[in-house]
Amino acid sequence: xxxxxxxxxxxxxxxxxxxxxxxxxxxxxxxxxxxxxxxxxxxxxxxxxxxx
Numbered sequence: 001x002x003x004x005x006x007x008x009x010x011x012x013x014x015x016x017x018x019x020x021x022x023x024x025x026x027x028x029x030x031x032x033x034x035x036x037x038x039x040x041x042x043x044x045x046x047x048x049x050x051x052x
Contacts, residue, residue: 003036006045 004014
């Protein structure tokens with residue numbers, strides 16, 4: 001849901017897109033839970049993680 005909120009998507013839309021493979025970034029299914037890698041979400045948002 002955090003990724004969905006960051007992309008301006010509602011809960012129902014986000015889950016439908018993830019289920020259909022149409023979410024704007026990579027989504028991994030871990031058991032019954034969907035996970036979005038942080039780096040992928042940042043890339044879609046046009047943000048880049050700070051180099052340390």
